[in-house]
Amino acid sequence: MPSHILPVTNPNLHSSKQHSYLRIDPTTMPLKQDDPITSTRLVSSPFEDETIISVRPLLSRTPSFAGTTTTSSSASYQQRRRRVASENSLSSLSDESIGQRQSLAREVDRAAPETFLLTRLGLKLLRYMGVGYRWIMRFLALGCYSLMLFPGFIQVGYYYFFSGRVLRSIVYGDQPRNRLDLYLPKNTDGPKPVVAFVTGGAWIIGYKAWGSLLGQQLSERDIMVACIDYRNYPQGTMSNMVEDASGGISFVCNKIAEYGGDPNRVYLMGQSAGGHIAACALVEQAIKEAGEGGSTTWSVLQIKTYFGLSGGYNLFNLVDYFHSRGLYRSIFLSIMEGEESLRRFSPEVIVQDPNLKKAVSLLPPIVLFHGTADYSIPADSSKSFAETLQSVGVRAESILYEGKTHTDLFLQDPMRGGNDRMFEDLVSIIHSDDREAQAKDEVAPPRRRLVPEFMLQLAHRVSPF
Structure with a gap:
């Protein structure tokens, strides 16, 4: 048997x-x-x-x-x-309902490490700033400020983690934090202009997700945005940050066509410390291309315009100012690799060197945005840099916004909805050579309000920035 x-x-x-x-x-x-x-x-x-x-x-x-x-x-x-x-x-x-629950669980699992990282960065900043009376008061002010903008943060965070038009953590290099987020326009009718954006964060808490609000709103105007992450202090010092930013810009210039971007319409932008890092990367690249040494993987000629938002470009004028604001001199000099490196990381000083005329001539047009009520980095930083660039033959201008603080231009005004001047100025320059895009901008609906006005007014008053 x-x-x-x-x-x-x-x-x-x-x-x-x-x-x-x-x-x-x-x-x-x-x-x-x-x-x-x-x-x-x-x-x-x-x-x-x-x-x-x-x-x-x-x-x-x-x-x-x-x-x-x-x-x-x-x-x-x-x-x-x-x-x-x-x-x-x-x-x-029950497959469909279980599948939906598992999809949500996967997104939560992905969000958890991001939340942990942001918390760790915040605690790290407090550790370096110290726990004196001044910083305790600023920490409390930061808590109130965040609470006032919390409705907007929730909506932006939801879009960042759950939108299918956000490609998160694309690897652009082999160093820690060599990742970028890509914000894709809804329309895919042809190659789109691209903004390579370097976020701020006092060189200590910079993170790519800080650009999610800008990325979302620019993508609604058919502009692709790549938010570049980089090593922060003490994981890296200024030369590492510039190296990382340059690597991210190189990825955008060489690979963006694979995602529907136009490699012939690449714009570079940085905010606050990110504006300083991006400007250093741009000037350093121009010096390399002028034959001063160093290999290149991208060209300054690929950048149509550089936009600086609330940035600082002459460190000699900022060391003592930052010290009075709580970013103490010893910490700041450690970030910048010592007092002897301040010149190297001061674009405004470098472009005045008569031996670098060829490199300076390669720089693209430069537009610097700044609020006159900015107490984190004075508006004179952008005004002085624009005047210096003009004196050495670079097309440059500074656009100042009366009464705007360090965060008004980047957070409160975008969350207010409607039309704000800085955003419209930025879009009009990017679309200056595209009549079809200009026609769409004229009939574009006002942006949706994310936070009630009274909360925005309170945030403006209590902002520690």
Whole structure:
């Protein structure tokens, strides 16, 4: 008589996903009537792990294997098959709802490391700033400020984590934090202009997600945005930050066509410390291309315009100012690799060097935005840099916004909705050579308000920036 094969439960089934079988000779191993035999059957499932359904054994509980299969055994077998099929049907009916829950769980799992990183960066900033009375008061002011803008942060965060038009953490290099986020326009009718954006963060808490509001709103105007992340202090010093930013710009210049961007319409932009880092990367690249040494993977000629938002460009004028604001001189000089490196990382000083005229001539047009009520970095920083650039033959201008603080231009005004001057100025320059895009901008609906006006006014008053 041919031997039968019984499936036997494998205790490591969930981890190995392998079946174990025991071959039984019916002539030598009879089964008793009172021996409860159980087995498991693997039912296919669309999820990672198979579903395990307990079924009754296929063998009849008879004193021996002698004789033939009875009609009752056949009927019992058919009944078991119908039960398994029914369970499979019920499982398939719930696949969609379970799939949605698992998709949400995956997004939450991805958001958790991002939240942990942001918390760690905030604590790191406090550790370097110290815990004196001044910083305790500013920390409390920051808490109130964040609370006032919380409705907007929730909406922007939801878009960042759950929108299909945000490609997060694209790798652009082999160093830590060499990642960028890409914000894709809804319309895909042809290559789009691209803004390579370097976020701010006092060189200590910079993070690519800080640009999510700008990325979302520019993408609504058919402009692609790449928010470049970089190493912060103390993970890296200023030369590492410039190196990372340059690597991200290189990725945009060389790879953006694969994502629907136009490599012939690349714009570079930085905000606050990111504006300083991006300007340093731009000037350093121009010096390399002028034959002063160093290999290049992108060209300043690929950058149509550089936009600086609330940045500082002459460190000699800012060391003492930052010290009075709480970014102490010893920490700042550590970030900038010592006092002897202040010139190297001061674009306004570098462009005045008569030996670098060729490099300076390669620089693209430069537009500097700044609020006159900015107390984190004075508006004179942008005004002075623009005047210096003009004196050495670079097309440059500074656009000042009366009464605007360091965060008004970047957070409060965009969350207010409607039309704000800085955003419209930025878009008009990017679309200056595209009449079709200009026509769309004229009929574009006002941006949606994210935060009530009274909360924005309170945020403006309590802002520690």
